[in-house]
């Protein structure tokens with residue numbers, strides 16, 4: 017193929033993006049792509065191009081260059097859609113709550129949530145035989161944690177999962193619009209509620225900052241809530257789901273981990289490298305013509321840096337398609353790089369560690385139910401994750 021060919025991202029890409037990326041890294045490392053929904057963008061696939069691109073100021077995150085009000089309306093005024101100096105101001109408002117030390121204080125509560133979910137999963141498995149690891153464990157764990165942190169009431173969480181899924185998937189335009197409207201409504205109500213009855217939670221603090229004057233507008237407060245809620249669960253669910261699948265397909269690695277549970281934090285890093293949750297959800301926009309990896313990208317183009325591809329680049333990680341929980345994975349880009357490096361990384365790492373410790377400890381006979389070929393993946397070019405993960409837990 018030539019550099020000018022546009023690659024269409026079709027069905028097979030969702031199930032196994034690695035095959036296409038292997039070819040692109042070799043033959044067209046920076047290439048135009050189109051999705052079935054008609055989005056056209058340039059995708060960057062090699063590690064040596066991806067890492068600097070993530071921190072290149074000529075690649076703006078400011079989505080308002082493209083859409084007057086952002087593709088998701090007023091909810092798109094958050095730090096991940098901003099450049100400096102707005103980005104610095106917005107990130108600073110919440111960054112103290114996400115330091116490694118602040119997050120470490122959440123360990124006992126996260127362990128308690130994980131144990132409660134494991135109890136429920138065991139009971140369900142006794143009744144039904146097979147359980148969906150995503151529904152019972154991988155999803156509710158990060159969702160409960162981020163909702164408790166932000167102060168989202170219990171009864172309001174389920175709808176949010178559906179809308180969030182629609183926004184990140186290849187949904188028809190009318191479904192997308194309906195999800196944006198429902199989500200905007202929900203967040204506006206939530207922000208108003210926190211303003212009227214502030215609690216001891218992060219969202220109340222954010223709303224208070226917006227009321228106190230010029231640090232944060234009302235729209236930015238709702239956008240911040242949106243970003244933290246979506247980023248807080250859509251990704252970690254797939255760290256747990258993709259990681260569990262990888263382990264269950266590699267019994268030798270599962271045995272290594274069972275033999276030495278101190279390896280769990282390193283295994284979590286390897287899961288992030290091997291099959292990370294964020295595929296191409298790294299929107300950037302060229303503010304001028306930019307050359308990446310020898311390819312000239314014109315001004316005003318969308319650039320998507322594929323983290324899944326960069327993390328499997330053989331020039332950076334030897335034998336990249338091999339899962340190795342003892343591997344030195346320093347430098348992987350699953351959490352991005354540069355000023356937008358994931359704010360929630362310490363939380364995601366802690367949740368991942370607790371999730372895998374709990375699964376290993378509570379379910380010594382955990383196996384896949386059914387053939388790996390029958391698994392179904394989400395129809396999203398942005399997020400890389402399963403729709404279901406049926407397992408047997410192997411307890412009497």
Ligand code: HEM
Nearest residue numbers: 095096244247248251252255298351352356358359360364
């Ligand atoms: C940004 C990945 C969990 C909050 C990012 C970015 C990536 C990422 C790749 C940067 C995207 C870009 O540069 O375009 C992940 C992964 C996670 C995870 C793989 C789980 C395994 C979380 C959690 C939170 C969170 C639990 C908690 C709220 C954020 C925020 C940003 C961000 C606020 C924007 C940072 C900025 O623009 O400065 N994440 N994330 N993430 N993530 Fe995460």
